Amino acid sequence: MAEPYPIRPVTDDEITAFRAVDEHAFHGGPPSAARMSVFRRTFEADRSLAAFDPATAAPVGVAGAYTFRMSVPGGLLPTAGVSYVAVLPTYRRRGILRSLMRRQLADIAAAGREPIAVLWASEAPLYWRYGYGRATTTATFRFQRGEGAIAPFAPTDPALRIRIAEPTAAQAELAKVYDTVLSSQPGFFTRNDAWWDRVLYDAEEDRGGLSPQRCVIADDNSGPRGYALYRARDRWDDDRFLPDSVLFVDELVAADPAAGAALWADLLSRDLLTEITARLRPADDPVLHQLLDPRRARPQPHDGVWVRVIDLPAALSQRRYSCPVDAVLEVTDELLPDNAGRWRLRAGGPDGGATCERTTEPADVALDVRELGAAYLGGTRLGGLAAAGLVTQLRPGTLAPLSAAMSWDPSPWCPRIF
Numbered sequence: 001m002a003e004p005y006p007i008r009p010v011t012d013d014e015i016t017a018f019r020a021v022d023e024h025a026f027h028g029g030p031p032s033a034a035r036m037s038v039f040r041r042t043f044e045a046d047r048s049l050a051a052f053d054p055a056t057a058a059p060v061g062v063a064g065a066y067t068f069r070m071s072v073p074g075g076l077l078p079t080a081g082v083s084y085v086a087v088l089p090t091y092r093r094r095g096i097l098r099s100l101m102r103r104q105l106a107d108i109a110a111a112g113r114e115p116i117a118v119l120w121a122s123e124a125p126l127y128w129r130y131g132y133g134r135a136t137t138t139a140t141f142r143f144q145r146g147e148g149a150i151a152p153f154a155p156t157d158p159a160l161r162i163r164i165a166e167p168t169a170a171q172a173e174l175a176k177v178y179d180t181v182l183s184s185q186p187g188f189f190t191r192n193d194a195w196w197d198r199v200l201y202d203a204e205e206d207r208g209g210l211s212p213q214r215c216v217i218a219d220d221n222s223g224p225r226g227y228a229l230y231r232a233r234d235r236w237d238d239d240r241f242l243p244d245s246v247l248f249v250d251e252l253v254a255a256d257p258a259a260g261a262a263l264w265a266d267l268l269s270r271d272l273l274t275e276i277t278a279r280l281r282p283a284d285d286p287v288l289h290q291l292l293d294p295r296r297a298r299p300q301p302h303d304g305v306w307v308r309v310i311d312l313p314a315a316l317s318q319r320r321y322s323c324p325v326d327a328v329l330e331v332t333d334e335l336l337p338d339n340a341g342r343w344r345l346r347a348g349g350p351d352g353g354a355t356c357e358r359t360t361e362p363a364d365v366a367l368d369v370r371e372l373g374a375a376y377l378g379g380t381r382l383g384g385l386a387a388a389g390l391v392t393q394l395r396p397g398t399l400a401p402l403s404a405a406m407s408w409d410p411s412p413w414c415p416r417i418f
């Protein structure tokens with residue numbers, strides 16, 4: 001039967017129409033020329049799908065993907081970064097998202113390059129159907145004035161300096177810190193210059209009443225050890241003649257605990273603020289252990305990155321495990337049946353390689369590919385999913401070692417929505 005809304009990648013001259021679907025769906029407007037030129041540098045038309053209405057020949061549903069390399073436990077993995085998923089409001093609930101997701105998964109699997117796909121979900125109920133699992137938990141912190149004291153027992157280093165830098169001029173220093181952290185932080189993806197341009201994008205017409213993006217760097221004589229990017233809203237309570245400004249931490253990345261504590265101490269003690277907000281923080285942010293009163297961060301957790309295992313043996317053999325493991329998994333996968341069936345996972349521990357091969361031996365643990373995706377980056381414990389009835393232990397004593405082996409320190413964190 002002919003597809004009612006045929007799907008194909010867009011061409012360069014269809015990018016504006018592709019974006020228009022997203023703008024209608026997300027209640028936004030067209031980007032400024034400056035933002036568009038930055039967006040174009042990371043946009044990959046050849047893997048950005050659109051569903052077309054044959055009657056109008058215009059896109060009515062879209063789904064894009066970026067070619068990423070993401071940090072996973074013990075290494076970097078080619079990864080499809082799914083983004084720009086939207087259906088025109090007047091075409092919703094006709095199965096267009098379903099068709100786009102199925103086609104996109106099939107394309108990624110057929111290309112054979114990326115063992116996993118990842119995405120941020122606008123709404124949490126959307127992607128479980130397509131085998132994505134909630135792999136990271138992210139939190140928003142919101143401090144009031146004077147509440148963010150760093151504890152006296154937190155690490156300090158007298159060699160550290162905090163200095164203000166101009167963000168774009170400091171890109172190389174920021175990248176040095178980011179790349180240092182990336183190597184051991186599951187959930188980070190590699191940033192080339194085009195991605196740094198997105199992170200540091202700061203055209204005046206798009207600031208929405210906030211200050212320019214600011215940057216502080218923590219360094220010592222050997223170079224940068226951490227940075228924070230932030231903006232502020234300058235406010236004054238004129239009636240009471242009281243300062244009322246708000247500071248928004250866009251990104252704070254530190255290569256060591258003392259540098260992180262020093263950056264937080266600087267931002268949380270700034271003058272004239274009534275509130276400091278930090279979004280997209282890891283739910284177990286080290287700063288929560290460094291604050292004198294962590295309750296005052298008022299952490300508000302929510303789902304972060306979702307993971308879809310595309311090529312099961314490649315994905316499971318190309319990460320490391322926290323301890324040795326030898327387990328047989330019985331996996332269901334409705335959309336990518338090559339993943340379904342029984343797999344024997346053997347790994348030697350954090351410094352050893354892993355193998356994952358088909359087997360006919362009896363299974364130890366049964367789960368859907370969705371739960372495997374949730375656990376893949378090491379932050380969602382299989383034991384927790386089993387307690388929720390989503391993973392089944394088939395042979396006594398096999399789940400706990402597998403759950404421990406798949407868990408990872410540090411827990412995964414993706415500091416940016418892509």
Ligand SMILES: CC(C)(COP(=O)(O)OP(=O)(O)OC[C@H]1O[C@@H](n2cnc3c(N)ncnc32)[C@H](O)[C@@H]1OP(=O)(O)O)[C@@H](O)C(=O)NCCC(=O)NCCS
Nearest residue numbers: 025026085086087092093094095096097098120121122125
């Ligand atoms: C979310 C959106 C892409 C759905 O597109 P759609 O073409 O209407 O979705 P479909 O008709 O293919 O529905 C597929 C399934 O998702 C379900 N679904 C769709 N929208 C949903 C929503 N907002 N919440 C929960 N479930 C939803 C449908 O009920 C259907 O379930 P079923 O397969 O069990 O029957 C579309 O409504 C949209 O563009 N929303 C605004 C932008 C957005 O949130 N995009 C996602 C970015 S991450």
